[in-house]
Amino acid sequence: MAQGPSLRAGVGADGDLLSAEGDWTAAHAADLDRLAHAAPPHVRKLTISLEGVGRLDTFGVWALERLRRSVVEAGAQAQLAIPQDARADLFAGVDKALARPSGQTGRRDRWGTLLHRLGRSAEAFAVDFAAFLDLTGRLTFCFAQGLRHPARLRLRSAVHHLDRTGLRAVPIIALMCFLIGCILAQQGFFHFQRFGATDYVVDLVTILVLREIGVLLVTIMVAGRSGSAYTAEIGSMKMREEIDALRTMGLDPVEYLILPRILALIVAAPLLTIIGNGAALYGAGVVAWIYGDMSPAVYIERLHEAASHIDLEVGLIKAPVMAFVIGAVAALEGMKVQGSAESLGLGATASVVRSIFFVIVLDGIFAVLFAAMGM
């Protein structure tokens, strides 16, 4: 019954004859593919007969058409006895597809030369930077307007995001900073012992945590947790035309979606930094007590001596600025998302990678600034 496709050669009324037999269907795709290229050599006039064909589908029709065309391309004559029933429609469809002008089969050119790509990325960077400035301007404008008409600040939405990005991040940030504090202290005691300088471990940990580690850990965590979420949310809203819907209602997506999110981040980051600092110093204290034989009372006293309010301020000044950059990068990457799921994924990745990069660059700039200011 179910029999694979085959071609039987014979001699017809005028010229050669090929009789197609069996089922020419998708189930026999490999055979069809072989038969499509099985044109007999040295024919001048070929007729392909379909009388013996059982089932025939689009794949079978493709093979028959390909066969006929390969004979014609070799300079001979070939004709296909197209059945005059519903199957003719299949032939018409395949014919249209095969008749396409050659050279159109190629995909779009995705890979240019190296120079070309270099130029493209430089251009993309400039465009991104302009978009960043543009967004900063819009946000400032919206914020200023919001100060005059507080309803436009969308505080309800900001509080919702504050809960998501701030409150819910507390456990993981506290835990992470606690562990880092422990590790810093342990390393300090272990290495400083050799110089008999364990007295300075507390100074090391305090300055490191308050000025750098606390705020860096928190902002990196925020970029990974909230920045990527923001990009995914805004990106999928862009993808499903929700942002266009907002625009046609006369609502500004910057005011409605981006400003509340960034405000939430700016408020959350310093608070999280304080919590992170506390957790790290607590962790260091625990290690100092257990591993470094320093009683909590001594540790706290050293802490008082080592830490100045300037160290704390340095960390807390950096946090909101970094939060702003994280939020802005996340929003920009989200707005860049095109229609495809792939571009959403790329956007989320780019958002995290870029915001962490900028956080570190900013940290370097701040270090220079604070040094110049003697802080």
Add this chain to the structure above:
Amino acid sequence: MEADEVITVSDLHVTLAGHEVVRGLSFQVRRGEIVGLVGASGSGKTVLLRTMLGLLPKTSGTVEIMGVRLEQATPAESRRIGGRCGMMFQQGALFSSLTLRENVEFPMREYLDGSDAMYGDVALAKLAMVGLSVEDADKLPSEISGGMTKRVAIARALALDPDILFLDEPTSGLDPIAAGEIDRLIRTLQRVLNLTVFMVTHDLNSLKSVCTRILALYDGRIIAQGPMQDILAFDHPWLRAYFRGERGRAAQLA
């Protein structure tokens, strides 16, 4: 040879979010039939279709496709059935990262053992059959119109020349000429491939010109089934309103 009934649904119940959408529904579809499912918006047509394909959980009842119960199917069986069913989703559900042609090629690559040239050509042929031009084939789903999305979705459902085709509103959102072409394509494929089609549609023209049988869904049950004239003769207030309302009459005069 397989049994004549390719789809058997018996006493199906589906509850979603605490609301019983499908309440005790039974019907059969035989090989070669083109069955149209009608029902008010929100009456559960899409839910029924998705449940039949195992995409939504059912509360009770059975669905057999080609003699196999989906929940009892071995992985090999469900793959075999997957290769012989084509589904077109109401919203298209195209793969957004693939071009239109790659979307149609996708099931071929998964199920067949042919060559790239074959897939490419046949995919273009499918796209041509649903009325798309060769130039459109390299576009991405985000770059095409709503009607084009419908057509590509149909082309992808047809990619493997399946035995059973499930269509969720294939002609809604298409202009009348395009809708007519789709109707003609469905009829052609049914004749050539002895395809079984189960389609949800609100298009009275398709119901009249392609469907060999109509199922009317109301209140979670099938209230009437049969060819168009039987349904028209059936006395039920909702059916009367559906087919004899102003729009219904206009379509029947055409």
